[in-house]
Each structure stands twice: as C-alpha cells, then as structure tokens.
Amino acid sequence: MFGTGVLRGLGVTFKHFVATYVDDIAYLFRGGRYYNEKALMQRQGPKAKGVFTVQYPEEKLPVPENFRYLPFLIYDTTANDDKCTSCGICAKVCPPQCIWIVRTNDPVTKRPVPQPAEFYIDTTICMQCGFCAEFCPFDAIKMDHDYEIATFERFQTLVFDKQKLTKPDTYHAAIHPTDWARERVELAEKAAKEAEKKRQAEEKAKAAAAAKAAAAAPQPPTQGASS
Amino acid sequence: MANPTTAPAAELTGPLAALKEKFGDAVEPADFEGVTIDPAHLVEAAKTIRDDLGYGYLSSITAVDYVKDGQMEVVYHAFSIDKGGGPLVFKARTPRDNAVLPSLTSVWPGADFQEREAWDLFGVKFEGHPNLKRILMWEGFHGHPMRKDWREAYYEQDNKPFDSRWPGGYHNRAEDRVPWADNVSYPADFDPTSFVEEADAAVYERMRQVEVVQGQPLTVPVSGANGDAAAGLKTDQLVVNLGPQHPSTHGVFRMVVRLDGETIRELEPVVGYLHRNHEQIGERNTYIQNMPYTDRLDYISSMSNNLGYALTVEKLIGVKPPERAEYLRVIMVELTRIANHNWAIGFLLNDLGAFFTPALYAIEERELILDLFEAAAGSRMMCNYMRFGGVALDVPPGWLEKCREIVFERLPRKIDHLDTFLSGNEIIRSRCMGVGYLSPEDAIAYSTAGPVLRASGVPYDVRRAEPYSIYDRFQFDVAVRYNGDVYDRYLIRIDEMRQSVRILQQALDQIPEGEIQAGKKQYSQRVPAGQAYGRVENPKGELGFYVVSDGSANPYRYHIRAPSFINLTALERMCVGYKVADTVIILGSIDIVLGETDR
Numbered sequence: 019m020f021g022t023g024v025l026r027g028l029g030v031t032f033k034h035f036v037a038t039y040v041d042d043i044a045y046l047f048r049g050g051r052y053y054n055e056k057a058l059m060q061r062q063g064p065k066a067k068g069v070f071t072v073q074y075p076e077e078k079l080p081v082p083e084n085f086r087y088l089p090f091l092i093y094d095t096t097a098n099d100d101k102c103t104s105c106g107i108c109a110k111v112c113p114p115q116c117i118w119i120v121r122t123n124d125p126v127t128k129r130p131v132p133q134p135a136e137f138y139i140d141t142t143i144c145m146q147c148g149f150c151a152e153f154c155p156f157d158a159i160k161m162d163h164d165y166e167i168a169t170f171e172r173f174q175t176l177v178f179d180k181q182k183l184t185k186p187d188t189y190h191a192a193i194h195p196t197d198w199a200r201e202r203v204e205l206a207e208k209a210a211k212e213a214e215k216k217r218q219a220e221e222k223a224k225a226a227a228a229a230k231a232a233a234a235a236p237q238p239p240t241q242g243a244s245s
Numbered sequence: 246m247a248n249p250t251t252a253p254a255a256e257l258t259g260p261l262a263a264l265k266e267k268f269g270d271a272v273e274p275a276d277f278e279g280v281t282i283d284p285a286h287l288v289e290a291a292k293t294i295r296d297d298l299g300y301g302y303l304s305s306i307t308a309v310d311y312v313k314d315g316q317m318e319v320v321y322h323a324f325s326i327d328k329g330g331g332p333l334v335f336k337a338r339t340p341r342d343n344a345v346l347p348s349l350t351s352v353w354p355g356a357d358f359q360e361r362e363a364w365d366l367f368g369v370k371f372e373g374h375p376n377l378k379r380i381l382m383w384e385g386f387h388g389h390p391m392r393k394d395w396r397e398a399y400y401e402q403d404n405k406p407f408d409s410r411w412p413g414g415y416h417n418r419a420e421d422r423v424p425w426a427d428n429v430s431y432p433a434d435f436d437p438t439s440f441v442e443e444a445d446a447a448v449y450e451r452m453r454q455v456e457v458v459q460g461q462p463l464t465v466p467v468s469g470a471n472g473d474a475a476a477g478l479k480t481d482q483l484v485v486n487l488g489p490q491h492p493s494t495h496g497v498f499r500m501v502v503r504l505d506g507e508t509i510r511e512l513e514p515v516v517g518y519l520h521r522n523h524e525q526i527g528e529r530n531t532y533i534q535n536m537p538y539t540d541r542l543d544y545i546s547s548m549s550n551n552l553g554y555a556l557t558v559e560k561l562i563g564v565k566p567p568e569r570a571e572y573l574r575v576i577m578v579e580l581t582r583i584a585n586h587n588w589a590i591g592f593l594l595n596d597l598g599a600f601f602t603p604a605l606y607a608i609e610e611r612e613l614i615l616d617l618f619e620a621a622a623g624s625r626m627m628c629n630y631m632r633f634g635g636v637a638l639d640v641p642p643g644w645l646e647k648c649r650e651i652v653f654e655r656l657p658r659k660i661d662h663l664d665t666f667l668s669g670n671e672i673i674r675s676r677c678m679g680v681g682y683l684s685p686e687d688a689i690a691y692s693t694a695g696p697v698l699r700a701s702g703v704p705y706d707v708r709r710a711e712p713y714s715i716y717d718r719f720q721f722d723v724a725v726r727y728n729g730d731v732y733d734r735y736l737i738r739i740d741e742m743r744q745s746v747r748i749l750q751q752a753l754d755q756i757p758e759g760e761i762q763a764g765k766k767q768y769s770q771r772v773p774a775g776q777a778y779g780r781v782e783n784p785k786g787e788l789g790f791y792v793v794s795d796g797s798a799n800p801y802r803y804h805i806r807a808p809s810f811i812n813l814t815a816l817e818r819m820c821v822g823y824k825v826a827d828t829v830i831i832l833g834s835i836d837i838v839l840g841e842t843d844r
Contacts, residue, residue: 023670064650086623106411111768113534115407118414138416147537147629153768
C-alpha cells in the first residue's frame with residue numbers, strides 16, 4: 019500500500035529511539051549507561067540495541083592489544099640499556115622510509131657498536147603499518163597505543179628523536195601483556211639453551227683436560243672426569 | 246637493473262595455438278606467458294580472440310616500459326565468461342620513442358579508460374581511440390610518469406630502502422633536501438605566467454565537437470507538444486559540471502554532462518583528483534613494502550586488497566599458506582565484503598535523499614566488523630594483515646567466539662532487516678527500478694566487474710570462475726540478477742551479503758588450529774623473475790594485480806586493475822537518457838572508491 023514503506027522506515031527509527039531509553043533505565047542502578055566502561059562494551063558489542071555511539075573524548079573505547087599506532091623504542095630496565103642494536107632492519111623495511119638511524123662507532127677501533135647514536139622517526143610520514151615492530155629481531159621496537167598526539171606545530175615537534183621514542187619495558191609489558199609473556203618465554207628458552215651450551219662446553223673442556231692428564235700421568239685421577 | 250625479458254619461449258597450446266595457426270608469423274610466443282601480436286594484426290586478432298576463441302571479457306590493459314630494449318609493451322588479459330578459468334594473455338610491442346599501437350576500443354569499448362591511462366602514464370598512443378587524452382594527470386602535465394626514466398619531484402633514489410636512512414641517517418625532510426624542487430623538468434617553452442589549464446577546455450571542446458558530428462546545433466527549437474505557444478521558443482543544450490565537491494560523488498570526482506532540459510545526452514567522468522601515482526611508488530618499494538600501500542587503494546575493503554596482492558606475489562614465489570592462514574584470510578575477506586556492502590547500501594540511500602539514517606544503521610554492522618579487524622590486525626581500516634605465505638598475526642583468544650556471535654546471530658538478522666525495510670520501500674522502488682539500465686552484452690563489453698556485471702545477468706564471479714585461496718571448498722551461490730538497473734545492483738549486494746554469511750559460517754566451523762605462516766617471514770623477499778596476474782573478487786569487482794619481477798628486491802612493474810575505475814567506463818552508457826538526479830544514484834550503485842579509482 020502506498021506509504022507503508024515510509025511508515026515502516028519511521029518505525030525502525032522509533033524502535034531504535036525507544037530501545038535507547040529502555041537500556042538507559044536498565045543501567046540506571048548499575049552506574050548508568052554513559053561514562054561506564056562495562057556499559058560501553060555492551061553498547062558497542064554484538065548485542066547492542068539503541069544508541070551505538072561513543073561520547074569521545076569523555077568516553078574512550080579500550081584499544082586491543084594488537085592495536086598499532088606510532089612505534090616506540092624499548093629501554094631494558096633490568097639491563098639498564100637500549101634494546102636496539104641499530105641493525106637497521108626497521109629502517110630497511112619501513113615502507114614510507116620514515117626511520118633514520120645513526121650507528122655508534124667505537125671511538126678507538128672505529129668499528130660499529132650495537133647501539134644507536136641517534137634514532138629518528140618522522141611521525142608525519144609514518145603510516146603505522148607495524149613492519150618495524152614485526153621484523154625487529156630483538157623486540158626492541160613496538161607499536162604504541164597512545165593515539166592522541168595532536169600538536170600546534172607540524173614539523174619539528176612531530177619528528178621524534180631517540181629520547182622521545184624511548185619508553186621503559188615496563189610500559190611495553192603493561193600494554194602488550196601477551197607479547198611480553200612470549201618474550202619472557204623466548205628469553206628463558208634462549209638462556210636455558212645458552213646455559214646448556216656453556217655446560218656442554220665446560221664438560222668438554224674438563225674431559226679434554228682429564229684426557230690430557232690421563233695421557234700425561236700413568237695413574238689417572240678418577241674424580242676429575244666424574245664431576 | 247636487468248630487464249626481465251629473458252625466458253625460454255614456450256610451446257603454444259590451446260587457444261594460443263589456434264591464434265598462431267590463424268595469424269602465422271604475426272603471433273609469436275612471448276616471454277613467460279602469452280603471445281606477442283604484431284601491431285598490424287592486433288585489432289583483427291582481438292576480434293578473433295573475442296568471437297572465435299570465446300575470450301569475450303577484456304579484463305586488464307597495461308603497459309610495461311622495457312627501457313633497456315627501447316620497447317614499450319602493452320599487455321592485455323582477456324577472460325572467458327562462459328568457460329571461466331585463467332587468462333588469455335596477449336601483448337604488443339612498439340618502440341619507446343614513438344609508441345603507437347592500434348586502439349582496441351572498437352572491439353571492446355571497455356578499453357577506453359585503460360588505454361587513456363596507458364597513454365597518460367606511459368605515453369603509448371592508441372590510434373583510433375575516440376578520446377585519447379590524459380585521464381589521471383592533468384592536461385599540460387609534462388612527461389609520462391610511469392616511464393622508467395621519469396623522476397618525481399623530491400626524487401631520492403630508484404629503489405627503497407634509501408641509503409640515506411642507515412647507518413648514518415640524520416633526519417631531513419624531502420622538501421628541505423630539494424628546496425626548490427629543482428629536479429622537476431618543464432617543457433622547453435614553459436612560461437608559468439601564461440599557463441592555462443586545458444583540461445576543462447578540452448572536455449567542453451569535445452562535447453561541442455560531438456554536436457557538430459551528430460549534426461545537432463546546440464540551440465534547437467522546442468518541439469511543442471500540441472503546437473502551442475512554446476513552439477516558437479528555442480532552447481539550449483547545456484554543458485554542466487557535477488562535482489567535484491559534492492556529497493553525491495563519494496569523494497572528489499567530477500562528471501561533465503550535456504543536458505537537454507533535465508535529460509543527460511552525454512556524460513564524461515573526470516577523475517584523478519586523488520592521483521598519487523601509486524604504481525610508481527610501488528615500483529620504488531620492495532615487495533613487502535607494497536602491502537600497506539594496497540590498504541589505501543579501496544580503503545573500505547583493505548583486507549581484500551591485501552589478499553589480491555599476496556596471492557599475486559605468492560604465484561611468483563610459489564609458496565602456499567598453511568591451512569589456518571587460508572581460513573583466516575577467507576574469514577577476513579568475507580567480513581570485508583559484508584562491511585563494504587553495508588556501506589554501499591547505506592550510502593546509496595544517502596544518494597537517494599534518505600540522508601544518513603539508513604546509512605548509519607547499516608554501518609553499525611561495519612563498526613562491529615572493524616572492531617574485529619582492529620583486534621586481529623591492529624587497525625580498523627589500514628589492516629595490512631596478509632603476508633606472502635600467511636597472515637601477520639594469529640587472532641587473539643576469544644576472537645573467533647566473538648566473530649561467531651556476530652556472524653551466526655547478528656548479521657543474518659541485520660541483513661534481513663535491511664531487506665525488509667528497504668527493498669519494499671516505495672521510494673526506493675520508484676527511484677531505482679528501471680533506472681541506469683546496462684545490458685548484459687554491454688556489461689561484458691565495457692569490462693565492468695563485480696555487482697555491476699552480475700546485476701546485468703552475467704553470472705561471473707572470480708571465486709567460482711577461477712577459484713583462488715580455498716574458495717573451492719565452500720558452498721555458496723553466485724548472486725545474479727537480471728534487470729541490470731540500479732534496483733538490481735542494490736538487491737545483488739543484499740544477496741551477496743547472505744552468501745558471504747554462508748561462507749563465513751562454514752569457514753568458522755571448519756577453521757583448524759595450526760601455523761599461520763609458511764616458512765620464515767622475510768623483510769626482504771626475493772622473488773624470482775617472472776610475470777603474474779592475480780585477481781580476486783573484491784566487493785567492488787575484480788581486483789587484479791599485474792606484477793613483473795626481474796629477480797631483484799623491487800617489482801619491475803606493479804599494476805592494479807582497479808574495479809572502481811574500470812566500472813566507470815560504463816557510466817556514460819548507464820546515464821544517457823536519464824535525468825540529472827538519476828546520475829547520482831547510478832553512480833552510487835556502481836559504488837566507487839576514489840582511493841582506488843585515482844590511485
């Protein structure tokens with residue numbers, strides 16, 4: 019019938035409108051439906067009815083762990099050192115080529131030292147693809163979650179130098195718990211492997227020494243080989 | 246850089262052998278794939294390919310600049326609508342200094358924009374083209390930017406990674422390095438004070454010329470209905486600009502139309518406002534560096550773009566992703582299709598005048614899908630998720646459950662909602678039915694793809710015609726509608742969303758545990774020399790990537806067959822005879838994205 023489509027269309031809007039208030043009342047004694055993180059997740063979830071929008075900046079959706087914004091460098095607080103070894107893989111893989119690294123050279127031998135002297139990221143060029151973090155073999159560069167970086171000046175302020183880029187690994191652990199746990203496991207495995215290697219090398223050396231001693235002396239001392 | 250032109254000449258088989266038999270010495274086996282046809286016989290051979298060999302759908306035309314040989318090669322990819330399967334590749338070579346080839350617009354009208362693009366970017370003249378002028382760059386632009394010896398302003402180096410970045414990389418801005426952009430070249434007689442942009446003049450001039458050809462003067466007498474008072478009056482046909490800054494154009498896009506009253510007599514799309522020479526950037530990049538750039542093509546469906554590019558390069562490398570990665574890819578791509586079609590339907594309603602209420606309801610679903618993308622890939626729109634031989638990250642715990650909830654419970658209901666409330670709506674029916682008709686023959690001849698092609702009654706879907714990834718495992722129907730009007734192009738999107746939900750439900754039930762990446766991910770991917778054309782059924786149509794590798798770290802040629810761009814070739818065909826207000830919804834029903842159109 020003529021006009022029914024329009025009425026049904028209006029009906030959808032009206033239903034949405036009513037659903038918003040029904041949910042508002044349902045959340046009345048649970049801290050309200052706005053500025054409430056739990057309610058926000060429901061409002062933006064698959065079961066959402068009624069109003070769907072987020073009152074940014076008063077309300078902010080939590081970002082998932084994989085979320086990537088600008089890269090940052092990790093400072094190892096236990097070793098008190100930069101994790102970056104200035105190998106340059108991030109600078110080579112960067113699609114818009116926004117990473118500049120100056121490698122440190124030893125003042126005496128003139129040979130490269132695994133530490134960056136300077137590290138720049140031009141955030142005006144960065145496309146937040148995450149390749150630097152993905153391909154870094156040392157877990158020294160990660161993608162940040164802080165997306166509010168608006169400034170009043172658009173050139174020098176947005177070129178981040180090493181000091182501005184570096185953040186402690188505790189921050190990385192806080193925003194990327196899964197990634198951090200994986201790193202710990204890998205580090206532990208690596209340490210165990212190295213310890214094992216060391217132990218084997220030591221044993222070999224001891225065995226060699228014992229054999230040498232055995233060859234030198236006619237009566238071999240037995241306790242050296244068994245320890 | 247070596248030219249990737251040395252390859253053993255293969256024996257010709259199948260339709261190529263038939264072509265060789267008919268044309269004899271004019272047809273020679275080409276490097277890597279296809280045949281090279283002598284330009285003198287090109288049009289004739291194209292007719293044979295279309296009519297006798299059954300390859301009636303010309304998908305892609307592009308040029309490759311073999312600067313070392315002094316040759317320009319134009320590569321054509323034709324497909325068979327009836328038989329499906331792979332392409333028939335034919336090429337034509339011409340000297341670089343005076344690149345002239347016959348135009349194939351007489352055989353396939355869909356060659357129009359693609360030949361203009363090849364002229365614009367490569368400087369290949371197509372003789373017999375009715376309107377050969379620049380399409381992405383502006384008239385008066387100096388040089389042809391895709392030629393290997395052309396250099397952009399702020400040019401730094403041929404290939405990335407740039408040497409200035411490491412190990413002694415002090416930050417500098419490109420603008421400071423070349424402060425006056427003094428590496429830009431100008432024509433010898435260039436005078437900036439007297440320069441007049443000729444693009445508009447050229448468009449108008451052409452419209453006037455058509456007047457003369459057709460023998461209709463711009464001013465014609467009104468044909469009074471009953472010989473009334475109006476009979477003595479005279480009326481003008483008007484040339485009007487629609488766009489480029491107009492909400493109906495979905496970006497910066499302009500249509501120049503010639504109007505008789507309110508009826509469209511002629512229309513020409515003007516594109517290129519968002520042109521950034523994506524392909525040139527792609528040839529400077531290494532293979533992996535192109536992945537995030539493909540996100541920026543059709544930015545509504547970045548996952549699909551990723552997949553197309555990954556598949557093409559995988560063809561060259563010969564790597565196959567593990568099972569779980571294949572399933573994740575299909576899930577992501579089908580979610581993208583639903584998000585895209587929700588967007589397309591919502592904004593078609595915008596174009597109809599139902600301003601933003603249906604659109605915002607429709608993109609609620611898109612919002613949930615983007616949340617899934619953000620949790621899996623790290624970004625809502627610029628996903629950068631696929632890698633050669635796998636995907637970037639496995640989905641986090643709980644992701645598949647959330648996805649199941651959306652796919653099994655919410656989406657089917659919401660798609661039904663759209664259908665119930667919109668499909669029967671009398672405003673939509675009266676505005677869309679019978680408007681913007683495109684016949685099946687025209688749809689094929691104009692190389693349209695995706696929903697536009699299938700709404701005209703051509704059941705051609707790359708997922709079925711030439712299955713890629715693991716699409717051969719799923720049960721789904723190729724959505725097809727037969728009226729070829731705006732209403733059917735709207736309905737087919739609803740149908741396709743339903744099919745996507747079907748695929749998603751199967752994929753989510755079947756997804757195995759396991760690895761997500763074949764072999765070790767490499768930051769500098771070595772790709773053996775070769776040529777590959779990979780295509781996927783993007784939400785907007787067939788997205789093709791043509792990659793030529795010379796064995797180095799950077800692609801020698803990187804071309805994109807952009808569905809939005811090529812679908813626009815048929816826009817005039819769809820619009821002529823309808824009213825101005827109809828062009829807005831006809832354009833909306835093609836569903837273009839300017840990031841991809843202009844590249």
